[in-house]
Structure formats: structure tokens, C-alpha cells
Amino acid sequence: MLRPSIRTCLVVILLILAAERSFAARTETWTEVRSPNFLVLTDSSEKQGRNVVLQFELIRAVFRQFFNIPGAAKDPVVTIIAIKDEDGLKRLMPGFWASKGLLSSESSLPAGLYLAGPEKDHIALRLDEITDQEAREALGRRADDPFENVHHGYVHFLAGRLLSQLPLWLVEGSAEFFGSTEVKGRKISVGAPSRTNLEVLQGTKLLPLGTLFAVDASSPYYHEENRNSIFYAQSWLLTHYLITRDWREGTHRVTDFVALLGQSVEPEEAARRTIGDPLRLQKELKRYLDRSLYSASDLPMPLSLDANAFTAEPASPAESRAVRAEFVFAAEYAATMAKARGGRRDAAARLAMAQLQQKHQEKMKESETSAHPDDSERPELELTPNMAEATIEKGARDTQGGKMAVLSKAVEVPSPTASPAAPPVLPSGPAVGSGSKGGEVAALSKTTEIPSRTAPPLASKLVAPADELFFEAYRRSDPITKWPLKKMLHQIPELKGLKPATDQSQLPEVLRGVSENLQKFVTDFVNITALETIEEAQRGGGS
Amino acid sequence: MQKFRYLMLARREGDAFTLVEYRTDLRGREEHPQIQTGDLIKTTGFASMALFFGPLEQPWSDFRLLGQQTIGGDRTEAVAFAEHIEPVAVMGRLKIGKASMPILVQGVAWIRSSDYQILKMRTDLLAPLPPVKRVTTLVLYAKNEFEGRPTALWLPQDVKVTVGMGNFEFGHRHMYSDYRMFTVKSVIKPD
Numbered sequence: 001m002l003r004p005s006i007r008t009c010l011v012v013i014l015l016i017l018a019a020e021r022s023f024a025a026r027t028e029t030w031t032e033v034r035s036p037n038f039l040v041l042t043d044s045s046e047k048q049g050r051n052v053v054l055q056f057e058l059i060r061a062v063f064r065q066f067f068n069i070p071g072a073a074k075d076p077v078v079t080i081i082a083i084k085d086e087d088g089l090k091r092l093m094p095g096f097w098a099s100k101g102l103l104s105s106e107s108s109l110p111a112g113l114y115l116a117g118p119e120k121d122h123i124a125l126r127l128d129e130i131t132d133q134e135a136r137e138a139l140g141r142r143a144d145d146p147f148e149n150v151h152h153g154y155v156h157f158l159a160g161r162l163l164s165q166l167p168l169w170l171v172e173g174s175a176e177f178f179g180s181t182e183v184k185g186r187k188i189s190v191g192a193p194s195r196t197n198l199e200v201l202q203g204t205k206l207l208p209l210g211t212l213f214a215v216d217a218s219s220p221y222y223h224e225e226n227r228n229s230i231f232y233a234q235s236w237l238l239t240h241y242l243i244t245r246d247w248r249e250g251t252h253r254v255t256d257f258v259a260l261l262g263q264s265v266e267p268e269e270a271a272r273r274t275i276g277d278p279l280r281l282q283k284e285l286k287r288y289l290d291r292s293l294y295s296a297s298d299l300p301m302p303l304s305l306d307a308n309a310f311t312a313e314p315a316s317p318a319e320s321r322a323v324r325a326e327f328v329f330a331a332e333y334a335a336t337m338a339k340a341r342g343g344r345r346d347a348a349a350r351l352a353m354a355q356l357q358q359k360h361q362e363k364m365k366e367s368e369t370s371a372h373p374d375d376s377e378r379p380e381l382e383l384t385p386n387m388a389e390a391t392i393e394k395g396a397r398d399t400q401g402g403k404m405a406v407l408s409k410a411v412e413v414p415s416p417t418a419s420p421a422a423p424p425v426l427p428s429g430p431a432v433g434s435g436s437k438g439g440e441v442a443a444l445s446k447t448t449e450i451p452s453r454t455a456p457p458l459a460s461k462l463v464a465p466a467d468e469l470f471f472e473a474y475r476r477s478d479p480i481t482k483w484p485l486k487k488m489l490h491q492i493p494e495l496k497g498l499k500p501a502t503d504q505s506q507l508p509e510v511l512r513g514v515s516e517n518l519q520k521f522v523t524d525f526v527n528i529t530a531l532e533t534i535e536e537a538q539r540g541g542g543s
Numbered sequence: 544m545q546k547f548r549y550l551m552l553a554r555r556e557g558d559a560f561t562l563v564e565y566r567t568d569l570r571g572r573e574e575h576p577q578i579q580t581g582d583l584i585k586t587t588g589f590a591s592m593a594l595f596f597g598p599l600e601q602p603w604s605d606f607r608l609l610g611q612q613t614i615g616g617d618r619t620e621a622v623a624f625a626e627h628i629e630p631v632a633v634m635g636r637l638k639i640g641k642a643s644m645p646i647l648v649q650g651v652a653w654i655r656s657s658d659y660q661i662l663k664m665r666t667d668l669l670a671p672l673p674p675v676k677r678v679t680t681l682v683l684y685a686k687n688e689f690e691g692r693p694t695a696l697w698l699p700q701d702v703k704v705t706v707g708m709g710n711f712e713f714g715h716r717h718m719y720s721d722y723r724m725f726t727v728k729s730v731i732k733p734d
Binding site for chain 1: 551552553593594606611633651661669671689693715716719720
């Protein structure tokens, strides 16, 4: 007889999600513009959608050109939702903004939002900010790029794929420098200084370059949430100086520096051999600042980039809803991760985050090594209407070898085979829960050995390092087995007419009986097909 | 309303048993996402759901006998269960796009007192996983006999799935009929 030592069931839920009720009530027209690296969904004009794609493609092209990244190296497609105005952005995810206290009439939403996800990044933009900026510039007023933070986030994404051990000053400096890329007629402008950085530099003494070079993620100088600091401003200045010097002199010292870092040469030694001795560089940087030598550089428009070459088409209601739903999820996911970073700086949370980042980098490397030489010429990811499909995959409860062991460490849960929460024996019949209140559940009377719980051949990956955050949510749960009867009857309407049990004495027998039935079910199961009729049962939402 | 063929495939490798459930269109082509246009939710896995009460899964849940209830003339024992909050208890993942979350559930099974057959089952997430507030599945099982098979199989007959996402709540009803056994034959054709 087949012993069902591991059972795998598969449950898949496919959702074409409606993110918010307001979407259903409105008749909005959405357009999708696609390029090889971006999908833009916009409720504005197709032209604005194309311009958004062009802007980001330019940043990517200039960054990759400077760092000599081969054309075949792929980046995951980034999804951008370009909303006409602030109201639209509010409607996209009111819950998210409300949680940040940004839905009151006195507050305004940011011009954009960059959401770095474990698998995919998302961006939201308010297009009315572009109009405002153009108006300000037309009036002769210097206007900072409203999407500075978003561009900064995107260059982080590009820099992270360049070299995992890039020094932080160069990552942040590049994000500030390349993030300023913009179209100026038939040319592109790169490196325009931000007013914020200049204000900081004019009011703060420069850090010694040795200090700047040593800043890492744990340094007090580094605050990704608040970039108004000398570290960011000086990183921008140094990067600006080094890159424009390379452009001006036709050298490639910065890329040589990065290459040496890639060969594990110590940063200061790598600097001495390429970009210059730090002490001398410090003086040059001071002079660069004092003489206001920093300015934007004009570069020719890359021939391969043409806004008219991007595909654009109206998005179906289902597809636009799916993309927006995926974005809402990404925002909630990012908020959860940020909460973990800010609120729980314990070892487990940091480990989970580190593992998530490692996983992300591994995936990036995988995609790079699998890139086909011709890939640069074709779209790198086909986006289908099921982008926002939600899937529940149910699989075996298996240990997944080392993967589960790593997770156990992260969440401080003992490995499955040693789990004190797991009963020491497997009931041949009824089982009792470890979490039951004393006396409510009878103890087992008869037990057998636990079969080994090795990973079955068909098992899917069910637990990931980043899951700790979700386990946190589960730990706050109030399991049904502990509910008072009154709550039970209120929450589960199907229990109407229940005659409450006076004790748990019958439970072991019931569980044994149902267990035996399911053993037969597994043994006797054959391939089966049925006619399935699906109808929408309900649809609605709260305000 | 849409109609599909719903397939439940038993896969056995060594001691491992896998019940794979998926749907095809009525011509037998595997369901393509594009044919879902206009739909909100489709779910599979109901045949497997009772396995929370299986011998291998019982150790990873807590159980509580709630009492007795009559369903369609049958006396049943209502038993609540909640999965343990630990990685080994995870039997599935909720995926939205490429992001995903581990699924742990709790619920109630209505088990016929006379033969311990699960007649009805309800599951919910053990806790909301923002932005997913709720995934509630209610399954009614019915007895199905197959020619040449020694025992009848209890399989889903009527299923209701309700999903709460943000401020939105929606659901689908799945009805199953015309259960049949089938075998798959494959032929390798030379070039």
C-alpha cells in the first residue's frame, strides 16, 4: 500500500484583482506603453506615456554606457504607473496614503514613489508635477526635478546590478548624478546639480575622503530615508567630478576603479591606482566645489532610443486593473518591509532582509548569465494580462533542505525535525494541538512513529527567507481554536444550529476516523476530470 | 458564467503523493490567463483541502471539537483547526504578480458522525496579510463512485471563494458535475 508519507496538494487562486472600489465605479481610459525595459500604464495621453518611458530609458542608457555594461545584460522590466494628477494617485491606493497620514486636505502626496521589490520594482508618478515644473521653468525659475527621488531609486536598481560591492558613496553619488538625466531638445543633459545638494555643500565642511570611503549601511552618515546630508551631497560632488573628468579627458578611471573593486582590490588602493590618491583628490574636490565647476553635461541622444519606437495601445479594463492591483500589492509589501527595517532591528529581521537581498542579487546574476547576445534587441519580458494574478500554490510541507534550515535560523524557529512544537509522535488517529487550552483537548491514547519528512521529489518551494514578515503577522493571529464560542458563532455563520460540545473527549476518535478515510482517499485516488461551472458570486467593496 | 474541464491528477513518486488540480477549456487546452478576461477569481485545490485532516498533516494543526450540527439530515461533528505558525506547516503560497506570501489557514470541518466523512469544510487565512484581508473558501463535498474502483471518493460539489483585497471584496462559485476517471496516453512519434 502506498504510504502517504508526504502529500502534496496544489491550490491555485487566480485573481484579476480590483485594487479599489473606485476603479470599478469610474470609466477611465488607460494606455500601456512598453519598451524593452519598462511598462508604463497611464491614464494620461499616450504621448506622456511615451515621454515617461523615454526618460527612464535614457537614464538607463547613459548609466550603462558609462559603466560599459554590455547591451545583452538584461534588467527586469520595471512597471511605472503614470497618473494624471494627485487625486488619481490617491485613488490608486488610499489605504497606503492614509497609513502615512497623507490623505488630509492639508497634505499633498509626493510627486513619485519608487518601490523596490524582491522580484520586481514599481514606480508611481504624478504627471501634473511635470506640467508644474515646465510652468516654473517657463517663468525663469530654477525648478528641481520633481522625480529626483524616483530617479535616484531607479539608479540604485541599476547600480545594484552593476557590482554588488560598489562602495556606498559611488552608489549614492551615481544615483544623484545619473538620476538628473533629462531630455533637452535633441540632446540629453546629465549631472545638473540639485539645489538640496548645493545647499548642504555650501553650509557643511567636506568630509575627509577616507571617512567618505568608509561609510557603509551601518554608518551614522547614511540615511536612505533622509538624503539631506553631507554624505549624499559630497558623494554626488565626487561622482560628478570623477565622471565629468573622464568625459572631458577621454579617460575611463572610474570604470577602471570599479573593475579593480570587482577584483577585490582594497578601495583605497583601487582609488590610488585609478581615480587618484585620496589626499590629492580631496584638494581637487574642494577646488571643484569652491569654483562652482560642476555643471550639467550635454550628451548626444542615443540613436537607439526613440519614443515613437515604443509600443502603445489601450489597456483593457482587466489588464489595467491587474497592473494597478500589482502595484498596490507592491506598495503594501514595501511598507511591510520598511516597518521591519525601522521597527524591528533585531538579528532575525536583519538576517531575513539580508537573505532577501541576497536572493534578489542571485536572481539578478542568473538573469545576466542567461542573457542571450541578441536580447538587447528585443523585449526582455513579455507582460501578459495575468500580471497581477494571485496564486495560491499549495504543496508539500517539506523541509526544502538547506533553504528551510536558513529560514529556521532567521525566524528562530527550530528545524522541522527538531521542532518542540511538533508532536513527538504522529497519531495514527486523532491528534491534539499544542496550542489548545489546558484540558480542552484530550491527550492521545495511541501513537505511531513519525515518518521521515524529507523533501518529496514533487515539492515546490513553499518557504522563502523573506517570509519572516508574514510569519510575524501570523503570530499576531487569534486562532479559531482559541475563540470563545460566542465569537465562533458570530464569525462563522455556517455554525448556525451548533450544539456545543461539553468536552473534547470525542475529538480523538473523530480525528482518527477522518484520518483513516483520508488515508484511503490517497491510496485509491485516480486521475479524475469533472465539468466545472464558475460564476461570479459577489462583487462589491466598502468605501 | 464559464465552463471548464477540471482535472485532478494523482502523482506518485516513491512515498510521495501529489494531487495536482487545474483546469482546461472544454477542448482540453490548458487554461490560458487571457480567457479569464472579465473574471475576478478562479481557484483550484478543493479536492486536496480535506488533507489538513490527513494523518501526515494533523500534527501541524491544533484541533477543537466545537459540537454537533445537522447538515442535510446528517449528524456531523464540527471540528475547528488552525495550522501551527511555523514554516513546516506552510502548505501553499499566495502569489500576486511575482511577489508571494506563505499561506497558513484555519477553519472548520463538518465530519459525518456515522463514518467520519468530511461533508463540508471552510478555511480562512490564519491572519490577514495586507493587502489581502481575507480568503475564505467553503467547500461542499459529495460522494462519487467510479466504475471498477473499490471505494467511492468524496469530491467537491459546490465551492464558494471570497477574497477581500483592500476595500474590495469579491468571490466566485464553482460547481462540479460529470466526474469521470481518465487516463493519459502519450505516444512518441519519430521525426
